[in-house]
Amino acid sequence: MNGRLRWRKFVSGFMLTMTGVCALVAVSVLFCILGYLIYHGGRDINWNFFTKLPTPVGESGGGMANAIVGSAKLLLLASLIGVPIGFFGGIYLAEFSGSKVAFVVRYSADLLNGAPSIVIGIFAYALVVHPFQHFSTFAGSFALGIMMIPITLLSTEEFLRGVPRALREGSMALGASKWSTIIRVVVPAAYRGIVTAVLLALARVAGETAPLLFTALGNRYWSPGWNQPTESLPHMVYIYALSPYEDWQHQAWAAGLVLLGLILMVNIMARVVLARGVSVPRA
Amino acid sequence: MSTSSIPVPSASPAAASRSFLSRLREGDEIARLITFLFAASVVLITLLLVYELWVGSVLPREKFGFGFLITKVWDPIAENFGALPFIYGTLVTAAVALLLAVPLGIGAAIFLAELAPQRVSDPLQFFIDLLAAVPSVIYGVLGVFVVIPLMRQWVQPALKNTLGFLPLFQGPAYGVGFLTAGVVLAIMVIPYIISVSREVLMSVPRDQREAALALGSTRWESTWKVVVPFARTGILGSIFLALARALGETMAVTMVIGNTPTISSSLFSPGYSIAAVIANEFTEATGDLYLQSLIELGLVLFVLTFILNGLARLLIIVTTQRGSGMGNA
Numbered sequence: 001m002n003g004r005l006r007w008r009k010f011v012s013g014f015m016l017t018m019t020g021v022c023a024l025v026a027v028s029v030l031f032c033i034l035g036y037l038i039y040h041g042g043r044d045i046n047w048n049f050f051t052k053l054p055t056p057v058g059e060s061g062g063g064m065a066n067a068i069v070g071s072a073k074l075l076l077l078a079s080l081i082g083v084p085i086g087f088f089g090g091i092y093l094a095e096f097s098g099s100k101v102a103f104v105v106r107y108s109a110d111l112l113n114g115a116p117s118i119v120i121g122i123f124a125y126a127l128v129v130h131p132f133q134h135f136s137t138f139a140g141s142f143a144l145g146i147m148m149i150p151i152t153l154l155s156t157e158e159f160l161r162g163v164p165r166a167l168r169e170g171s172m173a174l175g176a177s178k179w180s181t182i183i184r185v186v187v188p189a190a191y192r193g194i195v196t197a198v199l200l201a202l203a204r205v206a207g208e209t210a211p212l213l214f215t216a217l218g219n220r221y222w223s224p225g226w227n228q229p230t231e232s233l234p235h236m237v238y239i240y241a242l243s244p245y246e247d248w249q250h251q252a253w254a255a256g257l258v259l260l261g262l263i264l265m266v267n268i269m270a271r272v273v274l275a276r277g278v279s280v281p282r283a
Numbered sequence: 284m285s286t287s288s289i290p291v292p293s294a295s296p297a298a299a300s301r302s303f304l305s306r307l308r309e310g311d312e313i314a315r316l317i318t319f320l321f322a323a324s325v326v327l328i329t330l331l332l333v334y335e336l337w338v339g340s341v342l343p344r345e346k347f348g349f350g351f352l353i354t355k356v357w358d359p360i361a362e363n364f365g366a367l368p369f370i371y372g373t374l375v376t377a378a379v380a381l382l383l384a385v386p387l388g389i390g391a392a393i394f395l396a397e398l399a400p401q402r403v404s405d406p407l408q409f410f411i412d413l414l415a416a417v418p419s420v421i422y423g424v425l426g427v428f429v430v431i432p433l434m435r436q437w438v439q440p441a442l443k444n445t446l447g448f449l450p451l452f453q454g455p456a457y458g459v460g461f462l463t464a465g466v467v468l469a470i471m472v473i474p475y476i477i478s479v480s481r482e483v484l485m486s487v488p489r490d491q492r493e494a495a496l497a498l499g500s501t502r503w504e505s506t507w508k509v510v511v512p513f514a515r516t517g518i519l520g521s522i523f524l525a526l527a528r529a530l531g532e533t534m535a536v537t538m539v540i541g542n543t544p545t546i547s548s549s550l551f552s553p554g555y556s557i558a559a560v561i562a563n564e565f566t567e568a569t570g571d572l573y574l575q576s577l578i579e580l581g582l583v584l585f586v587l588t589f590i591l592n593g594l595a596r597l598l599i600i601v602t603t604q605r606g607s608g609m610g611n612a
Contacts, residue, residue, distance in 0.1 A: 008501050009501055011501070012501035012503035012504065013503075015503045016503055016506075018390060019390040019391065019397075019398060020394050020398065020399075022386075022389075022394060023390070023394040023477075026388070026391045026414070026473050026474070027410045033421065033425060036425060036428075040428070085321050088321035088322070089318065089322035089324070089325050092319050092321060093322060096314075096318060097319075097322065101319075104326055105322045108325050108328075109325055110592065111329050112325070112329055115332065115531075115585055115588065115589075116530070116533065116558060116588055117531070117533060118533045118584070119332075119531070119585045121561075121565075122336065122339070122565070122577075123331075123336070126335040127335060146328060149325060149328070153325060177310055177311050179313075180310075204416065206418075207417070207418020207419070207421070209419070209420045209534045210534055210562060213562055214565045234418055237423075241420075241424045241428070241538065242427070242538060249428070256420070256424050259420075260417060263417070263418065264413055264416065267412070267416045271412065
C-alpha cells in the first residue's frame with residue numbers, strides 16, 4: 001500500500017514536471033527563432049539595407065528599400081479596405097442587428113478567418129488581377145484587406161458589447177440619439193480594445209506572403225503608383241531564402257529579422273501598452 | 284438592445300423637439316442602413332469567394348469529375364491533372380505535425396492552466412501569443428537553414444538506424460520531405476493548441492478538481508483523470524483548429540517539402556502539398572485547364588478547412604459553455 005502510494009506520487013511528480021518541460025520547449029522556440037535571426041541577420045542590417053534597391057546577382061551590397069515601401073503601401077491600402085468594413089460591420093452587429101442577421105454575418109466572418117491565405121490569394125487574383133490583366137499593389141492590398149476584415153469585425157463587436165449598458169442609457173436619457181450615443185459614448189469607451197485589435201490584424205497580414213504571390217507578384221525596382229506589381233518584405237524573404245546565392249541568403253535573414261522585429265513590436269505594443277486596463281469581455 | 288430612441292424631456296418647446304427628434308431618428312435609420320451595408324458586404328465577399336472558386340474550376344470538374352481527387356498524374360504538358368499526390372502530401376504532413384504537436388501542446392497547456400501560478404502562466408502565455416504571430420515565411424527560413432540540415436545529418440540517419448525496418452523511415456535522407464514539413468508545421472501549430480486548450484482547461488469548474496483531490500487522488504491524477512476528460516471536447520476542438528491551420532499553411536511547407544508530386548510510404552521522401560503547388564505553379568500555369576485545376580485544388584483546400592473549422596468551433600463552444608454553466612450553478 002505504502003509502495004503503491006509512493007509510486008503514485010512519483011508518477012504525479014514526474015508527469016507534472018514533463019508538462020513544465022513541454023511549456024519550456026514551446027516558449028523556447030520563440031527565443032530560438034529570435035536568436036537565429038539576430039545571429040545570422042544582425043550583421044547585414046545597415047543603412048544601405050533601408051535605403052538602397054536590390055542589386056543584381058553577384059554585386060554585393062544593396063538593400064530592400066523598395067520592399068519596405070511596397071509593404072507599407074500594401075498595408076496602408078489594406079487597412080483602408082479592411083478596417084472600415086470590419087469596424088462599421090462590427091457596429092452593426094453590436095448595436096443594430098437582429099440575432100439572425102448577426103449569425104449570418106458572424107458566420108461569414110468566421111469562414112473568411114478560417115480560409116487559408118493562399119485561397120484568399122486565388123480570390124483576389126480572380127476578382128482583381130484577372131479582369132485587369134495586371135498584377136498590382138491594389139490586388140495585393142485587396143487580398144490583405146479581406147484578411148483584416150474578420151479580425152476587426154469580430155473584435156469590434158466584442159468590445160462594443162462589453163461597454164456597460166448604463167453608459168448607453170445615460171447618454172440616451174440625456175436625449176442623445178442612438179447614433180450619437182454610439183459615436184460619442186460607446187465607441188470611445190471601447191476604442192482601446194478596437195485599436196488593439198486593428199493593430200494585431202495589421203501585424204498579422206504584414207507577414208503574409210502567400211496571398212501576395214500572385215497578386216502583388218514582386219518587383220526588383222520601385223513600383224510607381226498603385227497599379228504596378230510591387231515588392232514586399234515577406235516576399236523578399238521568401239525569394240532570397242530560396243536563392244542559391246549566399247549574399248541573398250544573408251539578406252533574407254536580415255529582412256526576416258526586420259520583418260519579425262516590426263511584427264513583434266506592434267504585438268507587444270498592442271498587447272501591453274494599449275490593452276492595459278482593457279478586459280476582454282466574455283462573449 | 285434598447286429601443287431606437289427615448290423621448291426627450293419636455294424642457295425644450297414641443298414642436299421644435301418633435302422635428303429635431305424625427306431628424307435624429309432619420310439619422311439613426313441612415314446609420315443603421317450604412318452599417319448594415321458594411322456588414323452585408325462581409326457576407327457578400329464570402330459568397331463571392333465561394334462563387335469564384337466554384338466558377339473558376341469548372342473546366343477540370345467537367346473534364347475529370349471526381350476522378351480529379353483520386354488521380355495520381357500531374358502532367359501539365361499532356362494537360363492531365365490529378366490531385367492525389369497533393370492531397371496525400373497535405374494529409375501526411377498534417378498528420379506528422381499533429382502527432383508531434385498534440386502531446387507537447389496539451390502538456391504545455393496543462394502546465395499553464397493547472398500548475399503554474401498566474402504570475403508565471405501569464406508571461407508564458409504572452410510569449411506563446413507572440414509565437415503565434417510569427418509569420419509563416421520566417422518559419423520557412425528557419426526550416427530551410429536550420430531544420431533541413433538538422434534532419435539530414437542527425438535526425439533522419441538516427442531514425443533509419445533505429446526504426447529503419449519500418450517503411451516510414453526508409454530511403455535516402457534528403458533533408459527536405461514529408462517529415463521535415465511535418466516538423467515545421469508542428470512548431471507552427473503548437474501555439475494554437477496551447478492557447479485554446481489552456482482556455483478550455485481554465486474553464487473547468489474548480490469543484491471538479493477539489494472533489495478529486497478530496498477523494499485522495501494525487502495532483503496528476505486529478506488533472507489527468509478528471510480535469511482533462513472534462514475538457515476533452517474543447518481540447519479536441521483545439522486540435523481540429525490546429526489541423527485546419529496545418530492543412531492551409533503555405534509558405535513554410537513550400538520551402539521545406541521538396542516540391543515533387545510523389546506518393547511514397549517513406550516520410551523521408553520529398554513530396555508536395557495542395558497549398559505549395561498553388562503557390563509554386565499559379566503564376567506559371569499556361570492554359571485555362573491548368574490554371575483552373577489549381578483553382579480546384581484551392582476549392583478542395585477551402586472545403587477541408589471549412590469543415591474542420593466548423594467542427595472545432597462547435598466543440599470549443601460546447602465545452603466552454605458547459606464549463607462556465609456548471610461553474611455558475
